[in-house]
Amino acid sequence: xxxxxxxxxxxxxxxxxxxxxxxxxxxxxxxxxxxxxxxxxxxxxxxxxxxxxxxxxxxxxxxxxxxxxxxxxxxxxxxxxxxxxxxxxxxxxxxxxxxxxxxxxxxxxxxxxxxxxxxxxxxxxxxxxxxxxxxxxxxxxxxxxxxxxxx
Numbered sequence: 001x002x003x004x005x006x007x008x009x010x011x012x013x014x015x016x017x018x019x020x021x022x023x024x025x026x027x028x029x030x031x032x033x034x035x036x037x038x039x040x041x042x043x044x045x046x047x048x049x050x051x052x053x054x055x056x057x058x059x060x061x062x063x064x065x066x067x068x069x070x071x072x073x074x075x076x077x078x079x080x081x082x083x084x085x086x087x088x089x090x091x092x093x094x095x096x097x098x099x100x101x102x103x104x105x106x107x108x109x110x111x112x113x114x115x116x117x118x119x120x121x122x123x124x125x126x127x128x129x130x131x132x133x134x135x136x137x138x139x140x141x142x143x144x145x146x147x148x149x150x151x
Contacts, residue, residue, distance in 0.1 A: 044109030
């Protein structure tokens, strides 16, 4: 069985920007493009898909990664494009396995769809809980409430 490691870091300079936003009313565009920017550490076994660029919207990435796993239940291909860049992650389902590749590495990883879904849900819920500990209004956001109820 493959091992998925998902970690993140939110840039401390983001705190002031986040404090100025009504997190309860933030929409998906704000979450996907502007809020909680930092680094993503994403590894599958020994394949590194890290995006430690300092500007990746961490919560948006986690939501998109969760969407990838869910959508791959029904479709065979999914792509996550990084904002402010031409880089992307590509997910291809074959039988019940998912092959993961990125524009910024030549390596390809393979995980089961079930394990991908478990790992991405755990990662998303961990980020939501961590961020909500500092910014409790986030848990009242309809997008976040919907994702917590699915977990």
